[in-house]
Amino acid sequence: MCLAVPLKILSVEGNKARAEAGGVAREIRVDFIPGAAVGDYVIVHAGFAIERITPEAARLDLEAWEEVENALR
DSSP: OOEEEEEEEEEEETTTEEETTTTEEEEEOOSSSOOOOOOOOTEEEEEEEEEEEOOOHHHHHHHHHHHHHHHHH
C-alpha cells in the first residue's frame, strides 16, 4: 500500500525541491507542479509532488496522520 503525504516546500531548484513535515525533510520532484515555490504545501507520492494544497488542508491531513500514529502506539 502506498500513501501520499502533505509536505511544505523549503527550497526549489529546477525540478527538485526540499520539503518537510514534522521536522523531517526530504528531496522531492516537482515536475507536475508548475511554479512550485517555497512555502507551498504539496501532496507527495513516491517522491513526486502530485498536487498543490492549501495550508488548511495540509494541517488537517497532518492532524489525521498524528491521530493514526497515536492510535498505533
